Amino acid sequence: MNIKKVVAVALILSSMTAVSASAAEFNDIKGHWAEEVINELADKDIIHGVSDTEFNPDGTVTRAEFLKMALGTVGIADVPYRSGECLDVTASDWYGGCVQSALDKGLIPENMIGNYAAKITDGKAIYSGFFDGDKPIKREEMAYMVYMLYQYSCDEEESYNILTPVDLQFDDVSQISQWALDGVRYAYTNGLISGMDDDTFRPQQTATRAQAASIISRLLDKTE
Structure with a gap:
């Protein structure tokens, strides 16, 4: 890997003044599907909450916020x-x-x-x-962008480990924008993103803070 250092990335998904807190202090993630991921990243000081006691897992993420934390995750x-x-x-x-x-x-x-x-x-x-x-x-934009970051972070030798994309089997694959389709396929095949429990991907849906945390966790696993 040509960039291995994992930096402490502030997951500032509400503002530039997000509050650092340990996972144990977030009272709004108990029982959430992303609780374990949020706990792990918060304890590593990689993600931050919107307050001392709230992470707001189902809140939205802006393009700039996701770009900022994704770049930091791979050390850019x-x-x-x-x-x-x-x-x-x-x-x-x-x-x-x-x-x-x-x-x-x-x-x-x-x-x-x-x-x-x-x-x-x-x-x-x-x-x-x-x-x-x-x-x-949007979820398709997040998927495309995280794959581009993963590809960029690989050196020449590791680039051979990038898997050739498979055809997507999501029920709503036709809703993925044509320009984003290859990026989503690569991101999915290489384990950077996943679909929903109902076999959809919901490409046009806006991403949540919890979904962003999940993707950042996967990107970290790939680039550590």
Whole structure:
């Protein structure tokens, strides 16, 4: 692995001032399907709650929030935000540095960027379009993005361990956007994501904090 260091990633899924707390202090995850994963990651200080006593497992996750924690999970640092060159991000946005880093490494799917355009000026890529960082992320977008991060984190030798994707058997596979289909297939085949108990994937549904924690746990297992 060319990036092995697992950093303490703040799962700031409600704001930049999320509260650090041990898993034992979250009183809203008892009996939740993701309780064990949340407990493990919270005890490692990898995820944070929205308060001292709440994790809000069924709350939504924005595109910028998921991008921030996914980059951190594989050790990719923010880079200085280049004012005026970074889509619809402004200098006052907390996620400017992680968006800039992801763009420079090609880790944001072009289909997640409205009116995407890029050009090289003085040896630098300058981007335009709309990332909509505060928009809740869809499950298909999260799956595609986590696979791109996993692929990026593999060195040449480990890339041979990436499994060839199988055909998806979800009852709602037809609802997966065409651009996202291969990414979802790779993510599923390589154990980065899973479907629902009713044999659906619900690709257009917005992801929850618990689902994001589950995916981060799987990404950690793959990249440690």
